[in-house]
Amino acid sequence: MNRPFNFSAGPAAIPEEVLQTAAAEMLDWHGSGMGVMEMSHRGKEFISIYEAAEADLRELLAVPAHFKILFMQGGGIAENAIVPMNLSRAGVVDFVVTGSWSQKSAKEAAKYASDANVAATAKDSNYTTIPAASSWNLSRGASYVHICSNETIHGVEFHELPDLQALGSDAPLVIDFSSHVASRSIDWSRVGLAFGGAQKNIGPAGLTIVIVREDLLGHALPVCPSAFDYKTVADNGSMYNTPPTWGIYMAGLTFQWLKRQTEGxxxxxxxxxxxxxxxxxxxxxxxxxxxxxxxxxxxxxxxxxxxxxxxxxxxxxxxxxxxxxxxxxxxxxxxxxxxxxxxxxxxxxxxxxxxxxxxxxxxxxxxxx
Structure with missing residues (x-):
């Protein structure tokens, strides 16, 4: 079968090998007599799927040991609230606005931070540029600095993540990497937290990946729901509530596919x-x-x-x-x-x-x- 080429921005194309494997395992995963969608998330079968997916993602992205990988729900839109509920400490947060998604993030964070400061914006260029880092008006004592490292709508990408320490800021960098996750390497020495919906480069809609430095856990605002408290999620191995089991399974198949890819x-x-x-x-x-x-x-x-x-x-x-x-x-x-x-x-x-x-x-x- 010759399938069309699907250029959708998300939910997006999934590798054909991944779809074929999922189809073959739909009714009976590895002789268990169950499809993945029918399994208990606490059963040994699914736990093995989850553990393999987490380990493969850590290997693929070279995630350091002092970062936690969380499998959550709600997509990037929900993370626009979940991040400030966990990291803002009701203080000032900085945003570099380079398109629609960073705009949305700043607007949502204003509900939880004392100030969602727009440190720089590309509005004057109609979001066709990224403001030079030297021009950013970063806040002293900001709880974090947020960028969308690839703007899905406007087509703008940070090919190198900013070095906040070199810019005189001790704040952790938060990146929304929804639309470029696993397409390139990440310099984790410059990142405090990365989040992304899976439905662009990793699998079907429903799974959200959060990779967060351990020292940033444990500072959720009182208003933060328990299921969205990063420390609670981390302490429970992403099993505090029923996780998106099918999304994790499909992501795991995609991670395995990625590990098989070669170029020279x-x-x-x-x-x-x-x-x-x-x-x-x-x-x-x-x-x-x-x-x-x-x-x-x-x-x-x-x-x-x-x-x-x-x-x-x-x-x-x-x-x-x-x-x-x-x-x-x-x-x-x-x-x-x-x-x-x-x-x-x-x-x-x-x-x-x-x-x-x-x-x-x-x-x-x-x-x-």
Whole structure:
């Protein structure tokens, strides 16, 4: 079966091998007589799935031992509240606003912090740039500094995480890595907490991953629900409440798939990063030489995962999307808040899919000339 190429921003494409394994194990996981969705989350069968998933994620992302990996629920939207309920200590928190998701995070945090300070914003560039770190107005004594390290809607990515200590801040860095998790390595020496919904690069919707430094646990506000208190979740091995068992299982299969990926001498996340750089270059190189399409994001912060682009003549948008669907290229319509088109090329998107999109775009341009 030749499946179409799915460019959805999330929920997004899942590696075909992962889907095939899940289908084969749907009715009977490893001879247990149960499907994963039917298992007790406290039974030995599921505990083995959970433990393997956590260990594989720690290995893939090289997560240090002094960080806890939590499997939670609620997605990035919920974390916009859960993070300040755990880390703000009702004090000042800083935000670098580079697009829609960091905007949402700052707005939500204002309900729990004494001040959600916008230390820098790219609003003047219509969120096509990242403000230089030297220009950030960081607060003295901030409880944390928040960035969205890849903006899914605006297509802006921090290719290097900021060094807050070099900027004179002792605050921990919080990153929303929902849309680039497992696509590149993470410098954990610069991070206090990372969170992300699984539905872009890891699996189906329903699972949220939080990776938090141990010294940041135990400071939840009184208003924080017990199920969202990071220390409670960590102390109970992500089993304080019934976790999203199917999402954890699917994530675990994806982690195993990631570990099998190679590019030359590279493997795992390093291989995926090299592959993702090549995919993004293929697409951007074509768009940049075209007078028919345009990507407006500054070249030094273009996302490797989410690429918004526009037809110069937007009256042709409907024809473009209809032709793309006929060509087996799905979910290319841009987010309603910005319009245009968007190609999300997460880990599960092979370079052949990006090449097929470029070929279609070139053909459409020639036919419309």
């Amino acid at each position: 001498s590279l493997s795992g996340v390093a291989a995926m990063e090299a592959r993702n750089i090549a995919k993004a270059k293929l697409f951007y190189d074509y768009v940049d030489q075209s007078s028919f399409y345009v990507n407006k994001v500054a070249a030094n912060c273009r996302s490797r995962m989410n690429i918004p682009f526009f037809l110069h003549d937007e009256s042709r948008n409907d024809a473009f999307l209809a032709g793309a669907k006929q060509a087996g290229l799905l979910q290319l319509k841009g987010h309603k808040s910005v319009g245009g088109m968007r190609a999300s090329i997460y880990n599960a998107m092979p370079i052949e899919g990006v090449q097929a999109l470029v070929d279609y775009m070139r053909d459409f341009e020639q036919r419309q000339a």
